[in-house]
Amino acid sequence: MIRVAHYLNQFFAGIGGEDKADAPFEVRQGAVGPGRALAMALGDQAEVVQTLVCGDNRFHEDPDAAIEAAIAVLEESRPDLLVAGPAFNAGRYGLACAAVCAAARERLGIPSITGLFPEAPAVDVFRSRTVMVPTGDSAGSMKDAIDRIAAVGLRIAAGLALRPAAIDGRIPMGYRANWVEAATAAERAIPMLLARLAGEPYASEVTLPDQAETVTPARLAVPLAEATVALVTEGGLVPLGNPDRIESSSATRWAAYPVADLESGAVAFRSIHAGYDSRWVDEDPNRMVPVDAMRALVEEGVVGRLHDRFFATTGTGTSVVNASRIGDEIAKQLINEGVHAVIVTST
Amino acid sequence: MLWSDRKTEMGAIAAMEHPFSLDLHTIEVSDVRFGPETRIDDGTLTVAAAEIEALLLEDPRIAGAEIEIARPGESVRIVHCLDAVEPRVKVAGDGGVFPGFVGPMRQAGTGETVRLAGVAVLTSSHFPQPASGLMQAREGVVDMSGPAAPYSPFSRVTNLVLLPTPNPETSNEDYDDAIRRGALRVAEHLARACAGATRSSTTTFTSGTRHPDLPKVVYFLQLQGQAPMSDTFLYGHVIHNLVPTPILPGEIMDGAIVNGVYVYACYKNPTYLHQNNPIIWDLQQRHGVDLDFAGVIINRGHNYTHEEKERSSLWAAKLARTMGADGAILTGEGGGNSAIDMMLACQYMEQAGIETVVLSSEATGEDGYDFPLFYSVPEANAIVSVGSHDGFVAMPEVERVIGDEFLKEDGVLLAAGVPARGPFDLRMYYQYCGINQLGANVIAGRAF
Numbered sequence: 001m002i003r004v005a006h007y008l009n010q011f012f013a014g015i016g017g018e019d020k021a022d023a024p025f026e027v028r029q030g031a032v033g034p035g036r037a038l039a040m041a042l043g044d045q046a047e048v049v050q051t052l053v054c055g056d057n058r059f060h061e062d063p064d065a066a067i068e069a070a071i072a073v074l075e076e077s078r079p080d081l082l083v084a085g086p087a088f089n090a091g092r093y094g095l096a097c098a099a100v101c102a103a104a105r106e107r108l109g110i111p112s113i114t115g116l117f118p119e120a121p122a123v124d125v126f127r128s129r130t131v132m133v134p135t136g137d138s139a140g141s142m143k144d145a146i147d148r149i150a151a152v153g154l155r156i157a158a159g160l161a162l163r164p165a166a167i168d169g170r171i172p173m174g175y176r177a178n179w180v181e182a183a184t185a186a187e188r189a190i191p192m193l194l195a196r197l198a199g200e201p202y203a204s205e206v207t208l209p210d211q212a213e214t215v216t217p218a219r220l221a222v223p224l225a226e227a228t229v230a231l232v233t234e235g236g237l238v239p240l241g242n243p244d245r246i247e248s249s250s251a252t253r254w255a256a257y258p259v260a261d262l263e264s265g266a267v268a269f270r271s272i273h274a275g276y277d278s279r280w281v282d283e284d285p286n287r288m289v290p291v292d293a294m295r296a297l298v299e300e301g302v303v304g305r306l307h308d309r310f311f312a313t314t315g316t317g318t319s320v321v322n323a324s325r326i327g328d329e330i331a332k333q334l335i336n337e338g339v340h341a342v343i344v345t346s347t
Numbered sequence: 348m349l350w351s352d353r354k355t356e357m358g359a360i361a362a363m364e365h366p367f368s369l370d371l372h373t374i375e376v377s378d379v380r381f382g383p384e385t386r387i388d389d390g391t392l393t394v395a396a397a398e399i400e401a402l403l404l405e406d407p408r409i410a411g412a413e414i415e416i417a418r419p420g421e422s423v424r425i426v427h428c429l430d431a432v433e434p435r436v437k438v439a440g441d442g443g444v445f446p447g448f449v450g451p452m453r454q455a456g457t458g459e460t461v462r463l464a465g466v467a468v469l470t471s472s473h474f475p476q477p478a479s480g481l482m483q484a485r486e487g488v489v490d491m492s493g494p495a496a497p498y499s500p501f502s503r504v505t506n507l508v509l510l511p512t513p514n515p516e517t518s519n520e521d522y523d524d525a526i527r528r529g530a531l532r533v534a535e536h537l538a539r540a541c542a543g544a545t546r547s548s549t550t551t552f553t554s555g556t557r558h559p560d561l562p563k564v565v566y567f568l569q570l571q572g573q574a575p576m577s578d579t580f581l582y583g584h585v586i587h588n589l590v591p592t593p594i595l596p597g598e599i600m601d602g603a604i605v606n607g608v609y610v611y612a613c614y615k616n617p618t619y620l621h622q623n624n625p626i627i628w629d630l631q632q633r634h635g636v637d638l639d640f641a642g643v644i645i646n647r648g649h650n651y652t653h654e655e656k657e658r659s660s661l662w663a664a665k666l667a668r669t670m671g672a673d674g675a676i677l678t679g680e681g682g683g684n685s686a687i688d689m690m691l692a693c694q695y696m697e698q699a700g701i702e703t704v705v706l707s708s709e710a711t712g713e714d715g716y717d718f719p720l721f722y723s724v725p726e727a728n729a730i731v732s733v734g735s736h737d738g739f740v741a742m743p744e745v746e747r748v749i750g751d752e753f754l755k756e757d758g759v760l761l762a763a764g765v766p767a768r769g770p771f772d773l774r775m776y777y778q779y780c781g782i783n784q785l786g787a788n789v790i791a792g793r794a795f
Contacts, residue, residue: 186786
């Protein structure tokens with residue numbers, strides 16, 4: 001038997017409306033209000049053993065205390081599943097439901113689920129932290145919401161892995177993963193094109209970002225003839241042996257190396273980049289990190305000075321998150337080291 | 348020749364009902380086993396291993412050769428996978444099945460060709476010289492059963508695995524050429540020995556019939572061509588200077604394109620998948636039913652500069668327009684570099700009023716929260732996902748390993764000393780053709 005705990009606000013627990021929103025946290029045995037419909041939907045395999053109730057204002061006056069109270073009860077009762085709500089489009093109640101679910105999952109490892117209108121404020125705040133099913137915007141959709149919660153809830157209580165949100169009938173949690181489909185990608189592609197050509201609805205399997213990030217070039221703070229210029233590369237140029245273990249693809253790391261080592265030949269440099277024919281760079285690293293050309297420009301007085309370290313990472317197959325972080329970290333380091341401008345060589 | 352005579356000759360060609368027509372006959376293979384003589388009986392392909400080994404050893408760059416069989420459902424793992432080829436032989440018409448490699452240089456996509464369906468000649472080997480960067484062949488793994496099997500389309504066919512070893516004096520590029528030609532010769536030899544068997548079906552690829560009442564669909568096929576170990580061959584030659592070019596569907600299905608890309612195995616479009624290009628198979632099946640298959644444009648992905656990418660994409664869109672395309676399917680091979688070529692082609696086609704569907708891989712990051720595309724254009728609003736190269740697959744222990752005792756390390760992403768028998772967690776990168784962008788596999792990236 002799957003033991004289920006249920007969280008409700010004062011209204012759905014039958015205490016009262018807005019005037020009773022300061023109702024204190026309490027625990028009741030068995031199912032209350034929509035918990036009865038939930039018990040029906042869960043069927044014979046599950047039982048609603050207790051109901052946690054808290055007034056919406058009471059919860060938000062001190063959310064930490066309300067969550068601590070709920071956690072203490074759940075730690076004691078150790079249910080197999082926590083259901084909160086559904087809260088539909090309610091602001092405060094939705095946030096309370098999602099927060100209690102997230103805490104139960106993260107702190108006690110208890111599978112938890114709530115139901116929310118997809119545009120409810122709690123959805124974006126708690127998207128990645130708790131399982132949610134979509135509901136209508138009001139309690140008019142209670143029956144459907146309870147059925148959805150029960151279907152997904154029984155799966156997660158049984159320890160089954162999540163399936164794609166569209167198959168489970170959940171609100172997406174913000175991450176993507178690979179999934180084994182019945183049809184090949186080719187078999188899915190041609191019907192999608194025919195639907196487009198016929199003006200029929202179709203669903204792209206990847207949706208584009210709302211807008212691309214635009215970057216405004218920084219202004220040079222000093223005349224170029226006085227500027228310290230650094231060389232930065234995504235060409236994977238590292239000392240032989242790759243002491244900093246920079247990945248040959250999908251990089252998570254970067255490093256800085258003395259320009260003098262490259263110039264003197266005291267250290268052998270190699271490219272560990274997996275995405276281009278690097279033999280010519282191994283032969284002469286200046287082809288990737290053009291120290292020789294920079295020295296000539298300094299000599300001619302075009303640039304003030306070449307920074308004494310160059311910065312390297314690998315730019316192939318790198319995720320946007322890691323690429324952004326690496327760029328940010330290198331930029332901060334360059335500023336700390338008094339660099340005014342950079343030349344980034346790419347492959 | 349006088350113009351008037353030439354005109355008569357051209358008129359005669361135009362009058363032919365189908366100037367280019369390939370009959371592709373299918374012989375189904377249900378099992379493969381070793382025996383004294385290469386032949387097929389009731390769908391069972393018997394392979395004389397000594398014949399195959401001798402064929403490979405004809406090339407002095409190959410020092411040794413063993414052969415193994417891996418069947419769907421067996422507790423078998425194949426490692427170090429390189430190219431895969433479907434057995435084919437030309438039974439009527441001019442030339443061979445791999446022009447530029449096996450047989451004389453002749454027009455592919457004409458006459459009659461026999462294919463042995465359900466079997467792949469899969470090469471597994473290591474290279475003689477140390478290599479790094481783009482120049483190294485990376486690990487490629489196929490599990491024939493179990494939870495990792497769906498991550499390679501080659502778990503669904505019987506693989507005759509060629510295990511050549513290199514002459515140690517040979518350069519990597521020479522050895523690559525040797526094993527490519529060797530596998531193609533083996534593929535033709537097997538089909539030749541079985542060409543008389545009962546055929547289950549015949550598909551005709553023609554450039555003839557038009558269906559003006561149906562939407563015209565063009566297929567844009569982007570090929571990877573970068574350097575040795577990351578090249579595709581068109582009629583035996585690399586494609587580094589290729590601009591978008593019309594090609595007959597029958598040419599591609601008849602061995603005009605041979606693959607030699609060993610970058611990341613998950614992205615690979617081996618020769619087998621060009622011979623059986625799943626988009627062309629489907630478009631041909633639907634030709635005259637619910638669409639008019641108006642042609643194929645091939646192009647090189649991985650153009651060097653943005654200007655070259657723009658140039659190439661403009662030409663692709665122009666060609667699609669001249670073919671009268673209402674819609675286009677776009678497929679590619681490789682990661683971020685080729686994604687730019689692909690998305691620009693999509694953009695220019697859409698701007699020309701051609702509705703597109705792009706097959707794309709994803710790079711979702713280890714935890715799946717990253718934006719999944721390397722590059723995108725606002726017009727790319729119909730994308731089919733072939734799955735992400737990020738993440739790991741739990742590979743169980745298997746009874747038998749083909750190819751090597753250990754996985755091939757390649758710097759940092761795959762460590763040295765991992766026993767191939769398992770269990771281990773393997774990055775998606777190394778799942779052989781797991782997320783190929785020809786659309787031949789069943790993996791898809793999904794929002795969870």
